Amino acid sequence: GAVVSQHPSWVICKSGTSVKIECRSLDFQATTMFWYRQFPKQSLMLMATSNEGSKATYEQGVEKDKFLINHASLTLSTLTVTSAHPEDSSFYICSADRPNLQGYGYTFGSGTRLTVV
Amino acid sequence: RKEVEQDPGPFNVPEGATVAFNCTYSNSASQSFFWYRQDCRKEPKLLMSVYSSGNEDGRFTAQLNRASQYISLLIRDSKLSDSATYLCVVNRGQAGTALIFGKGTTLSVSS
Numbered sequence: 165g166a167v168v169s170q171h172p173s174w175v176i177c178k179s180g181t182s183v184k185i186e187c188r189s190l191d192f193q194a195t196t197m198f199w200y201r202q203f204p205k206q207s208l209m210l211m212a213t214s215n216e217g218s219k220a221t222y223e224q225g226v227e228k229d230k231f232l233i234n235h236a237s238l239t240l241s242t243l244t245v246t247s248a249h250p251e252d253s254s255f256y257i258c259s260a261d262r263p264n265l266q267g268y269g270y271t272f273g274s275g276t277r278l279t280v281v
Numbered sequence: 282r283k284e285v286e287q288d289p290g291p292f293n294v295p296e297g298a299t300v301a302f303n304c305t306y307s308n309s310a311s312q313s314f315f316w317y318r319q320d321c322r323k324e325p326k327l328l329m330s331v332y333s334s335g336n337e338d339g340r341f342t343a344q345l346n347r348a349s350q351y352i353s354l355l356i357r358d359s360k361l362s363d364s365a366t367y368l369c370v371v372n373r374g375q376a377g378t379a380l381i382f383g384k385g386t387t388l389s390v391s392s
Binding site: 196198200206207208209210213255257259261269270272273274275277 | 315317322323324325327330368376377378379380381382383384385
């Protein structure tokens with residue numbers, strides 16, 4: 165099964181700064197990664213689909229200039245939250261369309277909890 | 282209409298109870314169906330895939346009705362450790378497309 169490593173696990177930043185979140189596929193090449201965010205007591209909402217070597221596809225209502233996605237290699241996709249504000253505080257998680265260690269489903273990173281103060 | 286809709290919950294049941302969760306999805310092109318479990322402040326973990334013929338994994342039984350675009354999860358003999366949020370998940374269409382999550386149903390099992 166596949167493994168996706170996501171860093172950092174949590175981060176606290178000041179309003180107006182930018183934060184970069186990384187997802188690395190450790191034992192496979194990920195041509196596609198999916199980025200989600202989850203607000204408290206809400207479900208995971210798909211933000212964008214990240215494609216290696218091309219532009220990401222954003223979901224309706226997600227600002228592409230604020231949430232910059234870079235998928236420059238087959239093992240690394242990054243999400244940068246630019247000019248972060250307190251309302252961007254959320255749980256961000258990536259996923260690859262590869263079976264997990266149990267051999268089925270999709271593989272998720274462990275998530276990044278972002279707090280903007 | 283939301284892509285995936287679930288029972289709002291929460292469900293509060295005693296140990297040993299049987300509980301059922303329902304879910305409907307709007308995209309008839311969806312090909313893959315799952316139930317995930319999420320514990321507080323953690324990433325979602327796959328509970329089981331759901332197949333058209335229905336499938337069972339121990340105390341958990343999942344059913345899929347493609348005609349009515351309906352998915353269910355039955356938990357028998359509930360344990361305290363089953364307390365979590367259960368997420369109904371479908372993909373957008375062909376293999377490799379994004380997973381879309383329902384809002385989740387919270388289950389609380391008490392002794």
